[in-house]
Amino acid sequence: MIDSIKSFMGWFFVTGDPMIYGADASIALASIGIVAVLTYFKKWKWLWEEWLTSVDHKKIGIMYIIAALLMLFRGGVDALMMRTQLTLPNMHFLDAEHYNQVFTTHGTIMIIFVAMPFIFGLMNIAVPLQIGARDVAYPFLNALSFWLFFVGAMLFNLSFVIGGSPDAGWSSYAPYAGAEMNPGVGQNYYLLGVQISGIGSLATGINFLVTILKMRAPGMTLFKMPMFTWSILITSVIVVFAFPAFTVALALMTIDRLFGAHFFTIAAGGSPMLWANLFWFWGHPEVYIVLLPVFGIFSEVIATFAHKTLFGYAVMVWSMVAISLLSFITWLHHFFTMGNTAPVNAFFSISTMLIAIPTGVKIFNWLFTLNKGRIQFTTPMLWALAFIPNFTIGGVTGVMLAMAPADYQYHNSYFLVAHFHSTLIAGTVFGIFCGLHYWWPKMFGYLLDETKGKWSFWIFMISFNICFMPMYFLGLMGMTRRMYTYPAGLGWTPINVVMTIGAFGMGAGFILMAYNIIWSAMHGKKDATGDPWNGRTLEWATASPAAEYNFARIPHVSERDPFIAAKEGRKSGNAASVQRYAPIHMPNNTGIPVIMALLMFVAGFGCVFEWYWMAIPGAIGVIACMIARSFVYNDHYYISVEEIKRTESATGRLS
Amino acid sequence: MDENQKQMSERMGAGFPWKQVIGLLLSLALTFLALWIAVGLSLPVPVTLTIIVGLAIFQAFIQLFLFMHVTEGTEPVHQLIGILFGIYVAFAIVGGTLWILAYAL
């Protein structure tokens, strides 16, 4: 009996590696610490009532961002581990199995549990405010999306200590990722963790699509929307139409692994290439899902700190529409070398190159927004400016990859790795850091320190270049991705050393940014006006942080950049002073989303271990929650006029 | 507003459910036609496939317009664009997948 328990524990918990024990211990300590602090300060009730059950888009946004920052830390530590291992030839810091798990979790976490939720966080905070709405279209669903993302991320991360991590790469190519060559639970964690959070993402896509199309303030026609809102609208469209394909692909591989089907297996007629095909049908649009929103952020920030309206507004919009259409017909460029006929490769080469055109249009429009501007170098602006040259490098190397015969030489080499870090970091990561600094006062009511912010920017940006520019050459020298080690004498060593230095530099930049957050929480400059940057769009018309109902009166809009217009004394903005306050109707908090997500977690965990006694009740619980929700009728309450007046006068906004 | 007027009259609505009955009859007719073409005739395979897929698409549009009220709502153009985009993407994945993993159906 004892023996069988022991052997179960040995299999259940990942053992044998000091790093894992370290992680076990720190997870245990951190959990105990959190529980202790919450109990000591009697904060459980507060946590539950103010946060866990909240359906307020601003709070959900903050929770997204906190979770994404934590995941960025985890993904960053993974990256540093890889870089350490690769610094010199024949290193023994990580062994092959461990390294393989690390790049898999690094890629998956960075894309799915950092880039996406960070963006979802920022859009939750800014979009309803920018369009003058009181919340998103479906606040309940919004909370559910967040919690699904959160438990999906937790399930994925659990693999580190329980059962073993996936090791088939973030693209999980069959047949290697199939049950036969990849037994064990790691790959199941990938499939279910990503699936659960993916369902949340799909729901978010629908939610914001409806919010933006249906809930704009009166007078805000589509072509008067702020550019960030536009970018989120287009992104939502891509999310809505790309994620179902991924849902299916993940489900099919899950069925392969758990129920012995043969979609992607070697045996019985399965087609491994079909996996690659379905994965990238989602995977390519996915990179624009994490890019277009930051295009939106840059548009806001560049216009704000150049003190000019965005140059070529309509073209900016149409170029994003073009990108969204094209993004669905380029996926094959990820497997040019998988034995396609020449016409197929030719079609996808050209369709891919075409994306350079609308993207270029945007780059030039930003440059011309700066032109004849009055440029102010704030921290968010620095991130936005650095994006332009750095991302262009990533973009043009993308076009080089798009040329199929040349890609035969780049594919799966470090040239490719360099390309996608140039786009993902100089694009997405610079963008989310930019947005973080820009909207931080709106979220918390104080500013992040500028000096520290600029230092962290310079350190991170310079280190990024040190790390990833040499990497292109490493690829041309023949080093392929996903190698846990390499022999000496190939001339790869110097570049690898430089890259590792750059990687740790980025780590330093990130630590400084984290320090800035903590420091500013204590000493940060208060944002009393709600408009610290002389903003142009409606979110800056609210207090910082905005009242839970956002706008005491829904503003009326008559032109683009309505807030600057109002400040300059033109009629637009929230100058609807004739109107009286009226009671505001708000959605109730609800615990159902958290509970439902937890049940989803239980179901997912059961599936990972093929414990159907656990998975089935979990799934039934989820459905029960759905039904229960359907019978809830009084899910709203009113905020009285007195309370509105009290809140408004506290921020000096009573009129 | 024209459409809304129609909806109004439907709501007040006496009258025989013409739309529904026509939709049903057409659907049934198309189904049997497809069956007959596929099983009854022995046209060359590509011809058969083209025709029956064409009939299926036609029938789908019947459902969409006669049964599903796709042109209703406060701003029906939004949902129409949504459905069109869905059709575009669905077509891309079905057509693209077949082309890439090319098949003699």
Next chain:
Amino acid sequence: MKKLKTHIKSMLLLLAAPMLTLLAGCSDKIAVLNPQGPVARSQYHLIIWSLIMMSLVLAIVLILFVYVLARYGRKKSSGYDPEDTGNRKLEIIWMIVPVVICVLLAVPTVKTLFSLSNPPKATAMESKTAGKTLTIDVTSVQWKWLFRYPDQKIETVNYVVIPAGTPVKFRLHAYDAMNAFWVPELGGQQYTMTDMPMKLWLQADKPGNYDGRSSNYSGKSFAQMTFKVMARSAADFDSWVQAVKSNKPVLTHEKYMELLKPNTVKSQTFSSYPELVSKDFNKAQMEALMNGESVETDKMNNMDMDNENNGEGGHGHND
């Protein structure tokens, strides 16, 4: 403003820094930019062409970038014009120019693409093997490379000898995991797959040894999944074949099954191979066979990549 100037300067420096590190001693090691055969060379030309075009694009962006920052980034810069919010003419220009660049890139891309599905032109003198074409069947197994010479009836492991100046048709196939066959100095890569043999033409200009490796991750010892390509003169190749035939052991059935296990091995050479090998069974089929089941081959499984009208290798399995 001074600060701004330093900003810009350091940005420029940054862009140059990696180039400098690079020039410090390893330029001849850049395999892709050091083509040793016609296939690699045609790709090299394309790469250089694209590099030129991309540098142009990058230069335009950088010049504009530096200009606007230098001109409008100062505290007291003049020329602020908030009314400057669009310019149809300019916008059309920066739509057209990228279109032109894309066309300039797309045309050679498509040309090269189609030309790569045909064998390169032989440069060696006609001899027993050289001057015509040579076919080699490649099988990737976790984590090793098997090379089979169907005409010479010999087999090598983890290295392959080819006659220089002769187009070699590699027929690629995977036994278990997917891999990719890449010899950067000779030409771009192609995947190996379990259900579809794929074709890759390569040719070496002159005798020499070239590094090859798998570029598609396939598990634990993937990093060790390398092989050598040894190009020899036609005469040397012929005598090598003869030497193998007479001196090397036969590849027995048992030995072959041994090779199919997931592990790494040293280079090996065999003077023959068992008949079953030439069927290119994948792992599932092999296991079925060992269990005494009949091996079902779908259309997909033995589609004939030899069919020249399949272009690049391809999935044109119409039957």
Next chain:
Amino acid sequence: MTNATLSLHEKDQSKMPLEYTTEEGDLRIFGFWIFLAAELVLFGTLFGTYLVLQSHTAGGPTAKDLFEIGPVMAETIILLMSSFTCGLSTIELRRHNKKGLIGWMSVTILLGLVFIGLEANEFYTYAVHEGAPLSRSAFLSGFFVLLGTHGAHVSLGIVWIIGILLQLGKRGITPVTARKAFMAGLYWHFLDVVWIFIFTAVYLTGLVI
């Protein structure tokens, strides 16, 4: 009521059918359309997969071996009828006729149940009697998962409509119940559209090739 929170400014909804009269109803129905568009891609992916794998029978039974046109036509006609009765229920909804609405909806789910029964029987025959379960070949994996997904959607639809019937019984036709009934109708028609393609791309195609 909800208008205060989420106001759909400047659009006159009073002339619209009941389910659109509240802002919430309008939002939900629009969102549901978008959801259906996403489902289109979901099923598209499954169709693409099935069509690629259709000939990968690995020596097991082929489409021609398995499919029988009789039961398939029965399933098809029943589903078409249910789409029709569902359409009638929407008309009754527009007439604010609770009895008619509940009646036609009940007929719809009864037809749906018969459909599910037939399909389950078909699955059972293949998997057990013909020795062709989903693990037999890639073709069968594709078949069972495509049809199973559709069947699961229909089953979910039945559960959902039962829930709505209960709410209708209790509360009558209100803007909220009207919206739910209308959305369930859309869903049901959509599943019929999917079936049309299954009928064509799976069954007829399987019989032809």
